Amino acid sequence: MADWEKLRELTYQVAPPDLASLARTARRRQRRARAFGVLAALVLVGGGIGVAAVGDTDRDTLQPAEDPTPTITDTPEDALPLPGRPPGADQVSVDAGRYRIPLSDTLAFEVDLPDETSAHDDGLFLATEDFVVKTEVAGDAYGVPRHPCTDQTIDPAGPTVDDLVQAISNLPLYQTTPPEPVVLGGAEGMYVEARIPRSYDASKCEGDAVQLPGNRETAVSGPPPYIGRWWILDVEGQRVVVQQNCWGCRPDQFDRAPQTPQSITFTPTS
Amino acid sequence: MTDVVMDGGREVDDLNALYAASYRRLVVQMYAICGDLADAEDAVQEAFITAIRKRRTLRSVNNPEAWIRTVALRRLHRGWRHLAVVRRHQALDREPEPAVEVGPEHVALVTALSLLDPSQREVVVLHHLADLSVAEIAEDLGVPIGTVKSRLSRGRERLGELLTEREEPSHG
Numbered sequence: 131m132a133d134w135e136k137l138r139e140l141t142y143q144v145a146p147p148d149l150a151s152l153a154r155t156a157r158r159r160q161r162r163a164r165a166f167g168v169l170a171a172l173v174l175v176g177g178g179i180g181v182a183a184v185g186d187t188d189r190d191t192l193q194p195a196e197d198p199t200p201t202i203t204d205t206p207e208d209a210l211p212l213p214g215r216p217p218g219a220d221q222v223s224v225d226a227g228r229y230r231i232p233l234s235d236t237l238a239f240e241v242d243l244p245d246e247t248s249a250h251d252d253g254l255f256l257a258t259e260d261f262v263v264k265t266e267v268a269g270d271a272y273g274v275p276r277h278p279c280t281d282q283t284i285d286p287a288g289p290t291v292d293d294l295v296q297a298i299s300n301l302p303l304y305q306t307t308p309p310e311p312v313v314l315g316g317a318e319g320m321y322v323e324a325r326i327p328r329s330y331d332a333s334k335c336e337g338d339a340v341q342l343p344g345n346r347e348t349a350v351s352g353p354p355p356y357i358g359r360w361w362i363l364d365v366e367g368q369r370v371v372v373q374q375n376c377w378g379c380r381p382d383q384f385d386r387a388p389q390t391p392q393s394i395t396f397t398p399t400s
Numbered sequence: 401m402t403d404v405v406m407d408g409g410r411e412v413d414d415l416n417a418l419y420a421a422s423y424r425r426l427v428v429q430m431y432a433i434c435g436d437l438a439d440a441e442d443a444v445q446e447a448f449i450t451a452i453r454k455r456r457t458l459r460s461v462n463n464p465e466a467w468i469r470t471v472a473l474r475r476l477h478r479g480w481r482h483l484a485v486v487r488r489h490q491a492l493d494r495e496p497e498p499a500v501e502v503g504p505e506h507v508a509l510v511t512a513l514s515l516l517d518p519s520q521r522e523v524v525v526l527h528h529l530a531d532l533s534v535a536e537i538a539e540d541l542g543v544p545i546g547t548v549k550s551r552l553s554r555g556r557e558r559l560g561e562l563l564t565e566r567e568e569p570s571h572g
Contacts, residue, residue: 132509132512132528132559132560132563133509134509134528134529136509137428137432137509137510137529138425138428138529140428140431141424141425141427141428142424144423144424144427144428144441146419146420146423146424147445149415149416149419149448152445152448152449152452153452155449156449156450156452156453157452223446246446
């Protein structure tokens with residue numbers, strides 16, 4: 131029989147942090163949320179930015195890729211660095227605001243993050259309530275899995291944007307939209323939407339999960355259903371891939387989510 | 401279990417008391433549901449931060465602890481959907497550091513719970529560890545009472561099997 135009392139005894143070992151420290155975090159978030167709301171409103175009014183177009187929320191099947199929501203080009207200047215990770219922590223919680231995240235020695239990106247975002251691996255993964263954004267330089271080693279289910283070894287796709295787009299479009303299992311030219315954060319590239327339907331049985335896959343394209347050392351896999359929006363960009367001569375990933379989402383949930391990737395801008399750092 | 405009882409008309413003006421009374425047990429409840437003590441602490445702390453930010457809402461609810469539990473549960477659900485995928489990668493690099501040393505006597509039950517269907521596990525833990533009635537669980541999770549009963553019944557049965565298997569290992 132289950133001994134719930136033993137589990138209850140664990141209660142005595144839990145050490146609550148000082149409530150005042152949580153209150154400070156709450157106050158800081160409140161201030162940031164207010165300030166960010168005002169700033170965003172000013173940008174929207176002053177910059178004449180189009181409001182994000184929400185897609186058809188009842189889509190059951192893949193439609194041709196639409197030009198994603200307009201890129202926000204007139205951005206606030208006070209982008210912050212991500213807060214430092216506390217010792218031993220594998221992630222850091224981020225308040226609402228605009229952040230600058232290094233991509234390489236010469237390139238960074240800025241992005242608006244909603245409240246209660248967590249940043250992993252120094253911003254490689256930005257997990258919001260609705261999705262995970264993954265942004266990385268896609269050098270020559272960046273590639274696609276030999277087979278997303280049965281052989282998840284990543285093979286390089288070739289050095290150009292077109293090489294990678296072609297490799298992604300040819301991936302088995304993924305339902306992908308026809309690639310569309312796109313501009314994100316001032317960088318030109320191609321946009322593709324990809325899905326693995328809920329009905330796909332991943333139990334025969336490595337780790338019961340389907341592999342995504344990526345760099346070998348940072349590639350992730352996940353269980354169906356999967357919806358992804360991928361921007362494959364040429365940023366100042368460097369190929370950069372932005373993935374907006376959601377496992378377990380319905381398309382309408384994804385469409386209603388904050389337009390985080392569309393707020394991305396790229397900035398040289400040297 | 402000591403419940404923080406709040407009368408409907410009485411304002412919750414002492415969050416400190418609620419925090420002192422409920423933080424630890426909420427963490428253990430979340431731990432039993434998610435199987436990771438650090439995640440459980442994160443979820444409960446985030447729920448209290450939300451409570452501080454939404455004090456007006458908190459004042460209007462009959463059972464503030466239940467409200468905070470629901471917020472923490474939502475946090476866990478969200479975590480399951482996304483962060484497990486991120487951690488699939490991160491696990492290659494580093495093991496999470498538990499905030500509290502968890503002994504084998506606790507691990508056995510939590511391990512068995514982790515093998516249950518998540519929706520059954522949640523209901524079993526809320527009923528047996530949080531001492532919630534079937535009706536309270538149905539209200540908190542927003543599902544019909546019949547669904548809670550069925551999940552509870554199946555979850556208990558499966559948990560019993562798992563714990564029995566553990567106590568009586570085969571000697572083949």
